[in-house]
Amino acid sequence: MPETRTSEIGGKTVNIEDSSSAAEGNQPQRYNPAEIEPKWQAVWDADASLYAADAHDSGKPKYYCLEMLPYPSGALHIGHVRNYAIGDALARHMWMRGYNVLHPMGWDAFGLPAENAALKNGVPPREWTLSNIAAMRKQMQRLGYGYDWAAEVTTCLPDYYRWNQWFFLKMFEKGLAYRKKSKVNWCPECCTVLANEQVIGGRCWRHEDTVVELRDLTQWFLRITKYADELLDGLDKLEGWPEKVRTMQRNWIGRSEGALIDFAVDQGVGSREEGVEGKITVFTTRVDTIFGATSVQLAPEHAVSKAFALEDDKLRMEIEQLLAEQQKARETDALGAIEKHGVNTGRFAVNPFNGERVPIWVANYILGDYGTGAIMSVPAHDERDFEFAQKYGLPVRRVIAPADWTKHEEEHSAQAGAEDVVGKLPYLAEDEALLVDSGEWTGLGCVEAQEKMAAFAKAKGFGTPTVTYRLKDWGVSRQRYWGTPIPMVYCDRCSPEEPLPVAESELPILLPEQIDITQTNGSPLGRVAEFVNAKCPKCGGVARRETDTMDTFVDSSWYFYRYTDAKNSKAPFDSDKANYWFPIDQYIGGVEHAILHLIYSRFWTKVMRDLGLVKNDEPAERLFTQGMVIKDGAKMSKSKGNVVSPDDMIGRYGADATRMYALFAAPPDRDLEWQEEGVAGISRFLGKVYRLTTKYSGAARKAGGGSRVGEGSAKEQALLRRLHQTIAKITQDFDGRWHFNTSISSIMILVNEITANEAAMDAGEISPAAVAEVFRGLILLLAPFAPFFAAEMWEELGGEGVVFRTAWPEVNEELARDEEMEIPVQVNGKLVSVVKVPAGSDEAAVKAAALADPKVMARIEGKTVVKVIVVPGKLVNLVVK
RNA sequence: GCGGAGGUGGCGAAAUUGGCAGACGCACUAGCUUGAGGUGCUAGCGCCGCAAGGCAUAGGGGUUCAAGUCCCCUCCUCCGCACCA
Numbered sequence: 001m002p003e004t005r006t007s008e009i010g011g012k013t014v015n016i017e018d019s020s021s022a023a024e025g026n027q028p029q030r031y032n033p034a035e036i037e038p039k040w041q042a043v044w045d046a047d048a049s050l051y052a053a054d055a056h057d058s059g060k061p062k063y064y065c066l067e068m069l070p071y072p073s074g075a076l077h078i079g080h081v082r083n084y085a086i087g088d089a090l091a092r093h094m095w096m097r098g099y100n101v102l103h104p105m106g107w108d109a110f111g112l113p114a115e116n117a118a119l120k121n122g123v124p125p126r127e128w129t130l131s132n133i134a135a136m137r138k139q140m141q142r143l144g145y146g147y148d149w150a151a152e153v154t155t156c157l158p159d160y161y162r163w164n165q166w167f168f169l170k171m172f173e174k175g176l177a178y179r180k181k182s183k184v185n186w187c188p189e190c191c192t193v194l195a196n197e198q199v200i201g202g203r204c205w206r207h208e209d210t211v212v213e214l215r216d217l218t219q220w221f222l223r224i225t226k227y228a229d230e231l232l233d234g235l236d237k238l239e240g241w242p243e244k245v246r247t248m249q250r251n252w253i254g255r256s257e258g259a260l261i262d263f264a265v266d267q268g269v270g271s272r273e274e275g276v277e278g279k280i281t282v283f284t285t286r287v288d289t290i291f292g293a294t295s296v297q298l299a300p301e302h303a304v305s306k307a308f309a310l311e312d313d314k315l316r317m318e319i320e321q322l323l324a325e326q327q328k329a330r331e332t333d334a335l336g337a338i339e340k341h342g343v344n345t346g347r348f349a350v351n352p353f354n355g356e357r358v359p360i361w362v363a364n365y366i367l368g369d370y371g372t373g374a375i376m377s378v379p380a381h382d383e384r385d386f387e388f389a390q391k392y393g394l395p396v397r398r399v400i401a402p403a404d405w406t407k408h409e410e411e412h413s414a415q416a417g418a419e420d421v422v423g424k425l426p427y428l429a430e431d432e433a434l435l436v437d438s439g440e441w442t443g444l445g446c447v448e449a450q451e452k453m454a455a456f457a458k459a460k461g462f463g464t465p466t467v468t469y470r471l472k473d474w475g476v477s478r479q480r481y482w483g484t485p486i487p488m489v490y491c492d493r494c495s496p497e498e499p500l501p502v503a504e505s506e507l508p509i510l511l512p513e514q515i516d517i518t519q520t521n522g523s524p525l526g527r528v529a530e531f532v533n534a535k536c537p538k539c540g541g542v543a544r545r546e547t548d549t550m551d552t553f554v555d556s557s558w559y560f561y562r563y564t565d566a567k568n569s570k571a572p573f574d575s576d577k578a579n580y581w582f583p584i585d586q587y588i589g590g591v592e593h594a595i596l597h598l599i600y601s602r603f604w605t606k607v608m609r610d611l612g613l614v615k616n617d618e619p620a621e622r623l624f625t626q627g628m629v630i631k632d633g634a635k636m637s638k639s640k641g642n643v644v645s646p647d648d649m650i651g652r653y654g655a656d657a658t659r660m661y662a663l664f665a666a667p668p669d670r671d672l673e674w675q676e677e678g679v680a681g682i683s684r685f686l687g688k689v690y691r692l693t694t695k696y697s698g699a700a701r702k703a704g705g706g707s708r709v710g711e712g713s714a715k716e717q718a719l720l721r722r723l724h725q726t727i728a729k730i731t732q733d734f735d736g737r738w739h740f741n742t743s744i745s746s747i748m749i750l751v752n753e754i755t756a757n758e759a760a761m762d763a764g765e766i767s768p769a770a771v772a773e774v775f776r777g778l779i780l781l782l783a784p785f786a787p788f789f790a791a792e793m794w795e796e797l798g799g800e801g802v803v804f805r806t807a808w809p810e811v812n813e814e815l816a817r818d819e820e821m822e823i824p825v826q827v828n829g830k831l832v833s834v835v836k837v838p839a840g841s842d843e844a845a846v847k848a849a850a851l852a853d854p855k856v857m858a859r860i861e862g863k864t865v866v867k868v869i870v871v872p873g874k875l876v877n878l879v880v881k
Numbered sequence: 882g883c884g885g886a887g888g889u890g891g892c893g894a895a896a897u898u899g900g901c902a903g904a905c906g907c908a909c910u911a912g913c914u915u916g917a918g919g920u921g922c923u924a925g926c927g928c929c930g931c932a933a934g935g936c937a938u939a940g941g942g943g944u945u946c947a948a949g950u951c952c953c954c955u956c957c958u959c960c961g962c963a964c965c966a
Binding site: 030243244247248251252254256258282283284285286297335336337338340365366367369370371374375376377378382383384385387388468469470591594595652653661664665666667669670671672673674675677678680681682683684685687688691732736737739741742744745746747748749752755822823824825826828829830831834866867868869871874875877878879 | 882884885886887892893894895896897900901904905906907908919920921922945946947959960961962963964965966
């Protein structure tokens with residue numbers, strides 16, 4: 001008897017005539033990714049509109065899905081495959097959910113490897129880079145990632161880097177870009193300076209075996225510290241960012257509240273060192289302990305140390321020794337373990353709070369570039385000061401004590417003497433602790449004393465409350481060729497002191513193409529006369545161009561804004577466009593950029609906001625950091641020989657299986673152990689779906705599907721129920737935890753259930769309409785994870801339009817609901833049986849069913865049931881004696 | 882040392898709220914099928930035990946009718962920070 005049904009899933013409503021068997025006339029076929037993937041790739045590559053974002057007035061909600069852009073090394077590694085598989089699944093899912101999705105890709109294309117390749121093989125960096133980009137773009141297309149290539153950004157091309165220069169000029173104008181001489185990190189491998197963020201444990205972020213040296217150089221800096229507080233406070237609002245990243249940024253910014261206190265130098269400092277006044281300013285977070293200060297400690301580089309050194313050759317040599325020790329420790333990242341050394345200068349400083357004269361020492365553990373490079377040493381209440389004082393026999397004077405301390409002291413003096421009290425030092429005060437032996441401040445609580453004493457110092461003119469940061473300004477000069485030229489010139493004639501910005505109309509300052517990269521000393525640009533020789537923007541005379549280039553992290557600090565308007569030649573981007581798309585809804589990348597790229601780009605966004613270019617304070621609403629891909633328990637590396645090649649995997653199992661495995665093998669935020677057998681397993685799974693779909697596609701073509709509740713055979717109901725439960729589960733995963741490993745496993749469960757029902761489908765026990773619905777649903781659920789496969793199967797099923805622009809299946813709640821429940825029954829907390837009850841059974845019914853179960857009866861026979869716990873829908877526990 | 886994430890079968894892992902530990906996959910075993918090459922299907926697969934049953938989520942204690950999940954202690958791995966005054 002023919003009946004009419006309507007399709008709810010996968011496209012238009014169609015009326016269809018039922019036929020008796022789902023498998024009618026179809027022969028199952030074999031899955032061959034090598035055939036279907038190139039087929040669809042060709043179709044997709046030919047249609048630029050496929051993954052293009054819609055117009056802003058499309059009426060759809062916007063969704064900006066972004067993955068971190070790669071460095072074009074020449075080939076994607078498996079970590080990229082994973083990163084981009086996560087982003088692509090999300091983008092496709094959001095398309096299917098009806099969003100206007102921006103999903104772009106680009107290239108972080110400046111950087112050292114291009115120069116090294118030029119040195120090694122004689123290929124010009126530009127050529128090397130562009131051919132790598134072409135190869136990697138091809139790989140991405142082969143993997144089936146859906147990017148809007150019209151928005152592609154390549155940072156090494158003048159149409160992009162000219163805006164780096166433009167931003168630099170804007171920052172120079174606003175005093176955010178400046179030049180200064182300072183101690184900077186020099187990587188001997190890169191032959192260039194690095195920013196602090198790019199030094200990891202004393203080593204270069206690119207060369208983990210290369211120890212970074214400290215050099216005194218004049219460099220360009222960006223004033224990121226101006227935004228230190230905002231960068232810090234903003235972290236509290238970034239609830240969509242992993243706590244780990246926020247913590248790392250907080251630590252990196254390292255805000256510390258304290259006070260600056262001036263200690264007058266007894267008998268003056270001496271006049272031979274310029275800029276040295278007759279005082280030493282110390283930074284302390286514990287001004288409340290100042291009555292316990294028994295010395296002042298200076299960094300070896302402190303101006304006063306130097307001044308003293310000038311007057312005393314022996315002292316000078318000792319200080320130089322201390323400095324050398326500190327530098328060596330810094331370079332090998334052993335600063336934390338440095339053996340404390342110091343030298344008594346024989347001079348004295350005056351504690352402004354009590355007028356006491358304390359000796360001035362120079363010590364190797366005092367850093368010249370943190371705080372003021374000088375501290376007051378309070379051995380009784382600081383572990384480091386205590387250690388130093390013990391070593392050199394400096395007095396230890398307790399000035400902070402617990403509220404009940406007097407009593408303790410009496411006990412100690414009576415029993416063991418003062419020695420024992422000292423043995424308990426240093427005492428690190430809690431908030432309730434009080435000041436003792438501190439003149440008029442005695443008896444105050446620590447916290448209160450800190451405030452009052454700093455205010456007092458300010459009122460009396462010998463100090464002030466202050467805040468210091470660990471964060472330093474961002475050093476952006478690089479002594480390399482393959483980067484953005486810094487748009488500044490030096491004119492000896494009209495501006496011998498200050499560099500001059502080039503006119504905005506002169507941009508871009510082009511990187512010369514014909515260049516001989518055969519040497520590695522100094523910036524290669526310095527040897528290119530036609531580049532160096534410039535006209536002075538002020539006097540028109542002959543001037544020298546800046547030959548350093550910008551840190552490549554400048555490029556990646558704002559590239560995602562350019563995606564919104566990649567072809568703009570009048571501005572970095574159009575503000576309206578950026579304001580439509582920003583903030584990024586979801587940013588996905590590796591955690592290794594937690595305090596590099598991710599702090600720079602937050603800074604850049606704030607600068608752009610202050611320039612009036614954008615409205616958002618933060619670049620990305622949500623951040624997701626995926627785990628590493630490891631092999632044989634270790635990070636992949638050439639030296640370990642455990643590198644997995646994506647091309648290999650694609651060649652053997654296809655792009656769909658490779659990507660899908662990357663999502664299946666572990667939750668996306670965890671590290672993933674790559675096992676090739678697992679990829680084979682996914683390939684087998686897709687093969688199974690292929691066989692089933694081709695076998696039953698005839699039914700789908702004819703039938704429109706139609707979910708019926710309470711109709712059809714029990715098997716049909718069960719199968720449809722499973723489909724809708726799977727839809728619910730995967731929808732939930734996308735909205736929540738992104739545990740795509742369990743999403744995919746739930747699809748496998750669905751497929752296993754289809755397999756188990758093959759005979760029923762063949763026999764017509766499950767109607768073709770239901771079969772059609774199940775297969776359409778199945779393929780739509782697979783679409784975000786295996787796009788080539790889904791496209792092919794969608795076509796096979798006679799689906800309308802493009803599969804990943806088809807509406808994401810809706811859950812039919814009624815259909816998804818279980819009719820029966822299996823309720824485990826425990827006796828004294830141990831599982832004894834499982835009883836089946838109708839869904840929604842009340843407590844009494846469940847209890848009755850449990851007590852009627854033969855296994856349960858056997859177990860409780862002759863015993864007293866003391867208590868029955870029934871958790872509706874979950875379990876029954878009988879407590880017996 | 883401080884902060885964070887982890888520790889569950891032979892392996893990758895599930896268990897979102899305290900409620901059947903090990904879903905799903907890999908590997909392995911057996912049978913059937915296929916057999917021109919990474920095939921398909923069925924069954925088994927935490928450990929001990931013939932079985933009944935017992936024991937199992939790094940280890941130890943606790944709370945609870947019930948603990949991988951909550952609390953306390955200890956151990957291990959990974960990541961970040963680390964004389965920052």
